[in-house]
Amino acid sequence: MKMNVREAAFHSLLAVCKDGGYSNIIVSKTIQKQNFDDRDRRFYTELVYGTLRTLNYLDHIISTVSTRDIKKLDPVCLAILRCGLYQLFFMDKVPPSAACNEAVKTARRFGNAGMAKFVNALLRNSLRKKETFTVPTPTEDAILHLSLTYHQPAWLVRKWVKDFGREETTALCRYFDRVPDLCIRTNTTRTTREALMTLFTQKGVPCRCALHAPEGIYLEKNPGIRTLTEIAGGLGMIQDEPSQLVAHVVAPQAGEVIFDVCAAPGGKTTHLAALGGRGCLVYGFDIYEHKLKLIKENARMLGLENIRTVLQDAVLLGRKYAAKADRVLVDAPCSGLGILRRKPDLRWRKRPEDLKALPPFQRQLLESAAKCVKPGGILVYSTCTINEEENGAVVDSFLAAHAEFKAVPVGDSLGFRQDTPYLCILPQRDGLDGFFIAKMQKA
Ligand SMILES: C[S@@+](CC[C@H](N)C(=O)[O-])C[C@H]1O[C@@H](n2cnc3c(N)ncnc32)[C@H](O)[C@@H]1O
Helix, strand or coil, X not given: CCCCHHHHHHHHHHHHHCCCCCHHHHHHHHHHHHCCCHHHHHHHHHHHHHHHHCHHHHHHHHHHHCCCCHHHCCHHHHHHHHHHHHHHHHCCCCCHHHHHHHHHHHHHXXXXXXXXXXXXXXXXXXXXXXXXXXXXXXXXXXXXXXXXHHCCCHHHHHHHHHHHCXXXXXXXXXXXXXXXXXXXXXXXXXXXXXXXXXXXXXXCCCEEECCCCCCEEEECCCCCHHHHHHHHECCEEECCHHHHHHHHHHCCCCCCEEEECCCCCCHHHHHHHXXXXXXXXXXXXXXXXXXXXXXXXXXXXXXXXXXXEEECCHHHHHHHCCCCEEEEEEECCCCCCCCCCCCCCHHHHCCHHHHHHHHHHHHXXXXXXXXXXXXXXXXXXXXXXXXHHHCHHHHHHHHHHCCCEEEECCHHHHCCCCCCCCEEECHHHHCCCCEEEEEEEEC
């Protein structure tokens, strides 16, 4: 069914907030299905991602204005209110009357007359009081101040203040509150970064080189996935800059066997295969069959034939494939706290207790993967989090138990200054998404 943009945004928000769907998957499916033109696609994307990013501030307004307890509001009503308030408070170019009227129409269509009346009253009241809404000052409540100003959960802000101090946490929150540019990794088996950049520029998409990743290109305007595929299909793939550094740290060579033990959807597997060349064989393991398909699709799209996919629990890998690989990558499942800018709903899904279960599991993965490394071979551990317990602490504990492995310094060769042999990218310091890479060599 063809929907107007605001209705589509409402349905997407409901799917994320009520049914627990992932925003990136829902947004890309909706854009495909609705076949929006460029303007509508941008408006829709901003409505969904913007509302999700600023959710706690929008709820703060609802709680202040509403006569009803926000926890008792119907999810349909809540989604309509959040989306309407986002337009009123964060989108200067949207006429307030359009935001209110469309929200009321949606409430009438997908709720009932009573809901429409309530939505109308709340939105118009909020608009009237717009200038009077405040957040606590830093002296009144430093945590709540940061949480509401930069739209992060209070428990996470508290953790960051403990880990990094108040000043760095402010810089970190500011970083996560900005909309990221899209980063592309050039498929160097088919073209060069310069040639691909020329192509983008000719098609009216301004771009710039990534600073650290040699194949990285930042697009300063998101052309949308359809146009992107038309311009660069097979010549590149979307991949964040820090993720593009991992395959360079693994540094696959001709004639080698490489294991990527947590491989789907294959961003790093395909990069390893491209860098290693035809003479190198890359095995991408993952525990989910449907995700292996994504690796195969990406390999096909990029024209890479030296990739094999295997359905396998990485925890049991070591027993099956002892000393079979020259280089092994463990790109571990993690809390993702380094990439909150790219996944606006992730911050609201996380709970403090989720973080506790991860380090023992990551340590198990590393332990198993290490068994696959041939003598003299390389083991690389990476995550997209800035949570030290999942990063340095996991690797330190592994190295303490395995004298046969030694850390190999990573940062300098990629243009980062580091105090430890590990590369720990911090958004507030390095201006990139948070990431961690450790390289080890077996004796
Ligand atoms: C951080 S993602 C990997 C991203 C991937 N390396 C890339 O660059 O595209 C972690 C992956 O680990 C997989 N995974 C989770 N538990 C696993 C296990 N026990 N064994 C193998 N893979 C697992 C997940 O399915 C997920 O695809």
